[in-house]
Amino acid sequence: MIRVYNTLTNKKEEFVPIVTGEVKMYVCGPTVYNFFHIGNGRTFIVFDTIRRYFEYRGYKVKFIQNFTDIDDKMIKKANEEGTTVKELGDKYINEYYKDADALNIERATVNPRATEYIQEIIAFVKGLIDKGYAYEVNGDVYFSTKKFQSYGKLSGQNLDDLQLGARINVDERKNDPMDFAIWKAQKPGEPAWKSPWGMGRPGWHIECSCMVKKILGETIDIHAGGSDLVFPHHENEIAQSEALNGEPFARYWLHSAFVNVNNQKMSKSLNNFFTAREILEKYDADIIRFLMLSAHYRQQVNFSEELLESAKASVERLYNAISNLEHLLEEVQKEEMSGEEEAYLKELVKHRDKYIEKMDDDFNTADAITAIFDLIKDINTNINIGSSKSVIKASLELIRELGAPLGMLQKSTKESIEEEIERLIEQRQEARKTKNWALSDKIRDDLKARGIVLEDTPQGVRWKKI
Ligand code: AMP
Ligand code: ZN
Numbered sequence: 001m002i003r004v005y006n007t008l009t010n011k012k013e014e015f016v017p018i019v020t021g022e023v024k025m026y027v028c029g030p031t032v033y034n035f036f037h038i039g040n041g042r043t044f045i046v047f048d049t050i051r052r053y054f055e056y057r058g059y060k061v062k063f064i065q066n067f068t069d070i071d072d073k074m075i076k077k078a079n080e081e082g083t084t085v086k087e088l089g090d091k092y093i094n095e096y097y098k099d100a101d102a103l104n105i106e107r108a109t110v111n112p113r114a115t116e117y118i119q120e121i122i123a124f125v126k127g128l129i130d131k132g133y134a135y136e137v138n139g140d141v142y143f144s145t146k147k148f149q150s151y152g153k154l155s156g157q158n159l160d161d162l163q164l165g166a167r168i169n170v171d172e173r174k175n176d177p178m179d180f181a182i183w184k185a186q187k188p189g190e191p192a193w194k195s196p197w198g199m200g201r202p203g204w205h206i207e208c209s210c211m212v213k214k215i216l217g218e219t220i221d222i223h224a225g226g227s228d229l230v231f232p233h234h235e236n237e238i239a240q241s242e243a244l245n246g247e248p249f250a251r252y253w254l255h256s257a258f259v260n261v262n263n264q265k266m267s268k269s270l271n272n273f274f275t276a277r278e279i280l281e282k283y284d285a286d287i288i289r290f291l292m293l294s295a296h297y298r299q300q301v302n303f304s305e306e307l308l309e310s311a312k313a314s315v316e317r318l319y320n321a322i323s324n325l326e327h328l329l330e331e332v333q334k335e336e337m338s339g340e341e342e343a344y345l346k347e348l349v350k351h352r353d354k355y356i357e358k359m360d361d362d363f364n365t366a367d368a369i370t371a372i373f374d375l376i377k378d379i380n381t382n383i384n385i386g387s388s389k390s391v392i393k394a395s396l397e398l399i400r401e402l403g404a405p406l407g408m409l410q411k412s413t414k415e416s417i418e419e420e421i422e423r424l425i426e427q428r429q430e431a432r433k434t435k436n437w438a439l440s441d442k443i444r445d446d447l448k449a450r451g452i453v454l455e456d457t458p459q460g461v462r463w464k465k466i
Contacts, residue, residue, distance in 0.1 A: 002057065004222075005298060005362045007230060007253040008154055012362055015252065017221050022060045024216045025051060026250075028208060028225035028233065029065040029111065032092035033077040037273035038288070038303060039259035039266035041103060043226045045289055045407070046256040046297040048105045050224075050363050053405040057360075064215050065108045067093055069115050071204050075190055085191050089113065099276040104285040104407040110215055114207040117214060118193045121202045124210045124244060125183050125195075133243040137173045139185025139198040145178040148239040154253060155231035180236055182206040205236035212249070213241065223250035227257055227298075228265070257300045259292075266303060274303070286319075286408045287312045293365035293406055315408075318399075321376040323413035325383065325396040334388040341391040344382060348398065351375035355402050365406060372402050372409075421452060425461050428454075 002015040017023055027047045030036050036044075044065075051063045068074075069089035078088045093113070100107075114121075125141050128134035133147050145151045151159050163178050170177055181203040186192035192199035202210075212220060218241070225234065234253065241249040258265045261272045279288060291311035295301050337345070351371050358367035379395045403409025424443050431440040444454055447463070455462045 002054070002360050003362055004252050004254060006251075007255050008250075010156070013252070015221075017059070018219060018251070021058065022062070023051075023054050023222060024062050024220040025054075025064065025222040025224065026208070026212050026216060026220055027063070027065040027108075027223075028229055029067050030092075030096060031068040031071060031073055032089050032096060033074050034092060034268060035095055035275040035277050036099060037266055037268065038276050038279050039273065040226075041099070041276040041288070042259045042292045042301065043256050044100060044105050045103060045292045047224050047254075049289075049293060049365060049406055050254070050297075052106065052407060053359055053363060056405045057356075061109075062216060063106075063108045064110050064112065064211070066208060066211050067096070067111055067113045068204060068207060069093070069113045070191065070201055070207075079189070086115070089115070095277075099280065102280050102285060103276060103288060104410075106407075112211045112215060114202065114211070117207070117210055118202065120214050121206055121210045122183075122193075122195050124206060124213070124240070125202075127244045128182065128240065131243065133240075134182060135175065136183075136197050139183075139200055140173060140181055141183035141197055142174055142179040143182050143236070143240060143243075144175065145180070145239065146176055148243050150242075151178075151239050152235065154235050154238055157231065180205065180232065182240065205233055206240055208233075209237045209240040209244075209249075212237075213245070218245040218247040218249075220250050222252045222254055224254040224256070227255040230255055256297045257295075260300050260302045261304075263302060279308070283308055283312060286315045286411070289407050290315050290369070293408075294369055296362075296364055296366050298362075299366075318372065318376060318403075318409060319411070319413055321380060322396065322399060322409065325379070325392055325399075326412065326414055328383065328385065328387065329389060329392050329396070332385060332387060332389055332392065334386075335390065337388050337390040341388055345391060345394055348375070348378060348395065351378065352398065352402065359405065368402070368406070372399070375399065375402065421447070421463055425454065425463065429461065 003012045004015050005012050025047075027043075030040055047065075051061050054061050067089065070085060074085050074088060078085045081088065125134065128143065129136065129141065134141050134143050145159065152162060159178065163176065182205065183195065183197060183200050184203060185197070186199040186201070190201065192201055212223070223234065223237070238249050260266060264270060264272060266273045287308065288311075291307055292301065294311065301307075351374055354374070355368050355371040358364040358371060375398065379399070383392055383395055400409055424447060428440045428443040431443065447454060451466055452463055453466055455464070
């Protein structure tokens with residue numbers, strides 16, 4: 001039984017899907033006006049892991065993560081770059097996939113773009129007006145928060161307090177300071193679509209409400225995003241969707257905590273961010289995912305070079321164990337498991353039970369990683385050159401099995417001979433650049449001793465076997 005912490009009830013609850021064995025899940029994705037930073041990256045990694053874990057536990061998951069490709073930030077950036085909003089979106093969606101793939105984030109079932117749903121959004125807005133939940137003022141359309149009785153239920157705020165706070169920014173066009181725009185009239189130079197209220201574009205909140213409905217339906221299992229989205233974004237999504245559909249919107253609301261820098265939220269506006277792209281130049285997916293998943297997803301992570309380095313060392317320890325097993329597998333002779341080994345294997349899978357117990361408990365990846373370390377310690381002390389191929393294989397498979405939902409530990413540590421030679425040639429070139437002749441000669445001689453000769457040609461170094 002999987003238990004999840006639900007922001008809506010502030011409690012851990014048993015996860016009961018609408019349809020047995022299926023999970024309908026929607027995660028608010030990036031606004032595509034820039035490369036994403038490692039704070040956004042954590043949110044993507046966390047929900048990718050949760051999705052993988054549901055799949056590991058036998059669920060069929062429909063996983064939707066949108067691209068916000070029309071909003072103020074998109075328009076501003078497109079103007080700065082002298083390009084169109086459409087082209088800007090195309091470009092950064094492309095870049096998103098590059099970085100997400102490099103972070104070993106699985107592709108979503110669908111990545112809808114807001115601008116592909118304009119007609120549906122217009123119908124949604126119209127539906128809200130018809131039901132008396134929204135009103136038009138000079139081409140803008142606002143949602144009437146007062147009309148929606150349970151406004152504030154997700155963030156646990158009451159409308160009176162919220163209104164008091166909002167009075168500071170009174171906007172003449174709105175009936176009430178807490179009302180928010182669901183359709184925005186076109187301003188000069190902005191991209192716009194034809195609507196019953198004139199040329200305009202959708203507000204941010206309505207995009208998600210509409211895409212959820214069109215792709216997953218009126219009620220979904222899980223709605224997720226970073227914790228900065230609880231208010232107002234998710235609160236507003238609930239209000240719009242429940243007002244129109246008359247059905248509960250999402251049964252479980254999951255929110256991941258921030259990545260901070262010096263205890264401040266990493267964000268584009270504070271300019272204290274590192275892009276995933278630049279971190280990926282030095283650290284690979286296993287290391288970055290390890291860092292993000294070594295804390296519980298509802299716990300903040302303070303991002304630093306030291307933490308990355310320590311994650312790197314931990315990942316190396318894990319891969320050392322994998323590498324040992326891969327080598328042993330080549331060296332040992334014995335095929336069949338002994339009775340003693342069979343008994344040992346029964347003990348070993350207790351680490352899997354532990355891992356599942358921790359992951360079932362609101363995806364406690366931190367403790368799940370500890371279970372993997374315990375598994376590896378166990379393997380290191382018990383598996384050796386005297387073991388059978390079968391028990392080594394089973395041990396290796398167990399490590400990979402438990403790594404998979406975390407998106408880690410799937411690489412082989414065995415380089416092909418070609419890869420090794422290329423790497424050594426590159427090392428030798430580096431040595432020559434820094435005039436380290438002793439090292440460059442040693443690499444050439446070592447290779448020669450293995451029957452591989454290097455030829456310096458105008459096109460670079462070639463090698464052949466003699
Ligand atoms: P944005 O592109 O700013 O709309 O953000 C995309 C996703 O990343 C949203 O789910 C945000 O909640 C999340 N996010 C933004 N900043 C951070 C951060 N510093 N740490 C974790 N998640 C973040
Ligand atoms: Zn959203």
